[in-house]
Amino acid sequence: MTLPDAQTVTSVKHYTDRLFAFRVTRPQSLRFRSGEFVMIGLMGDNGKPLLRAYSIASPSWDEELEFYSIKVPDGPLTSRLQHIQPGDQIILRPKPVGTLVHDALLPGKRLWLFATGTGFAPFASLLRDPDTWDKYDQVIMTHTCREVAELTYGREIVESLKGDELIGEMVGDKLVYYPTTTREQSPKMGRITTLIESGEVFRDIGIPPLDPAVDRAMVCGSLAFNLDIKALLEKAGLREGANSDPAEFVVEKAFVGDGV
């Protein structure tokens, strides 16, 4: 091992020219809660590690670690990271943190997971965690992307759940998958925020509007998306929670946008 905190890439799958997923070996000592993120990266040209925050997309029981990544053409890290191959090494700082964890929510009946784009990553972990299915009667996974192909990674995870040896039976009929697109035709069009405001999502699923007594939510997307969903959740009477102060919803940025 030549890199500090080096882990070896075990597989890579490209989904679109902007999205790919990869798996790496897991440090034996790494413990994390599903939904948390770590710093990963490559050695920079200046000999210093070039690190970025990445949600762990695999569940906490998995032997390997999975990540779901954007490819930013001129991005310092992902312009290079997108070319990794099995056998290559990446740097992984084994210090998981984050707010999208069950501990930050009070007990509830229904869990909403709201994602846009690569914001699906922490939910790929949580959806494969037995705790998620143990704690809730219903789990609603919404994923909004511009184009249909950008939904594929999430759809594959969702479709794998029922046949999963560990959690398949627990999932049962509890899961509602609600993918939407905004810039390419698909069975359900529109921003999830618009579909909440109009009440369409509740009519589609056949459930009452958001209610702080039963509904819990986790949010992960762009800053603009997070702010808009947060406003809708607060309007419905849900309060933002944290590890130290659990409440009805939690939010995390899927990336730090320009000027933020």
Ligand code: FAD
């Ligand atoms: P950067 O210089 O970091 O970013 C360049 C620009 O690209 C940004 O200003 C932004 O406009 C855009 N951008 C960056 N990341 C994204 C993204 N994910 N989706 C859309 N646009 C983006 N990225 C992932 O791909 N997967 C993850 O699981 C993930 N988890 C994150 C968790 C947290 C808590 C945070 C803060 C960020 C996370 N990111 C994730 C973003 C990641 O840290 C990097 O920004 C991303 O890998 C691009 O790195 P870069 O050096 O190539 O470009």
Ligand code: A2P
């Ligand atoms: P739209 O196409 O209407 O902008 P992005 O790639 O810009 O991060 O967006 C990913 C998805 O999230 C797109 O479908 C986009 O819809 C949607 N989106 C972006 N901003 C918001 C927001 N503030 N509220 C709801 N959805 C949003």
